Amino acid sequence: MSATSMIPAAPVKNLDVARRLGARRRFMDKLVRLLCIAAMLAGLFFLAxxxxxxxxxxxxxxDLHVFTTEFQPTTYGDDTALRGGLMHAITGSLIQVVLATLIGTPIGLLVGTYLAEYARASALGNAVRFVSDVLLSAPSILIGLFIYQLIVLPMGGFSGIAGVLALAVIVxxxxxxxxxDMLQLxxxxxxxAVMGLGAPKWKMIMLVCYKAAMSGIVTGVLLAIARIAGETAPLLLTSFGNNVNSFNLGSAMSSLPIAIYQQANSGFPDLIAIxxxxxxxxxxxxxAINVAARTLLKTRG
Incomplete structure (x- = not known):
């Protein structure tokens, strides 16, 4: 009789343990969820x-003055003070960003294609991939120093082409x-199937792989543009900046990040406002570039 009465004890004990474990898991789930929501709200607060x-x-x-006027020194001799515009900086940024994108995009596209289509598991491919990852996470000022030693010093001065090359290396x-990543998907x-129909590999990559991965590749290019658009450190060591509208890549060239840095440290209220x-x-x-990139990526998905 006593042996029979002890039979249900084990299931009851196991049920209690399962209930306690379930309650603990639910508590941890709620705690982690609250921490995630708090982190999200903190990030949104700082962004806002x-x-x-x-x-x-x-x-x-x-106003329109900012986009149509070059830098002007501020004077306080009368009621009307001259405000420095940003036309020279906007022009310089557009020139350097566009040229850097045109130089860096084909190189990055070809290297990425080589890693995805020809060297997935090779030693050379792994080495190139490692170097690319290191370069991706390297501080931009180191790239500026590299271009400074390679281009600025031999040329004997700062130049727009040095700034373009520094930004291209970042792209x-x-x-x-x-x-x-897009080609591997x-x-x-x-x-x-394509190669089974007799198409050579290069044609398969050009007409099939690139077409299927085009939106993802364009998204990567847009993200690269968004990154270099706000770079200041490498440009301080390469293009340096000036106060006039210039299209000469052989001389110093201004950009918006450099103009912001210089005018914010000027001490004049008008220039700080600009x-x-x-x-x-x-x-x-x-x-806007990031929103466009996310929209393309979402459309692809």
């Missing part, structure tokens, strides 16, 4: 604070990583 500050400080000086690893059965406006322009431009 930055955007609000830029809008508050940048909009008052945002390359971003495009390499995106291209490789394409099923191998699609490659085999610096806030420049920061707003850069932020809105980078935000």
């Amino acid at each position: 604070s930055i955007l609000f500050t830029l809008l508050w400080r940048g909009i008052p000086a945002l 390359i690893p971003v495009v390499v990583r995106t291209t490789e 394409i099923p191998n059965t699609l490659r085999e 610096a806030w406006t420049g920061a707003l322009i850069v932020t809105l431009g980078v935000l």
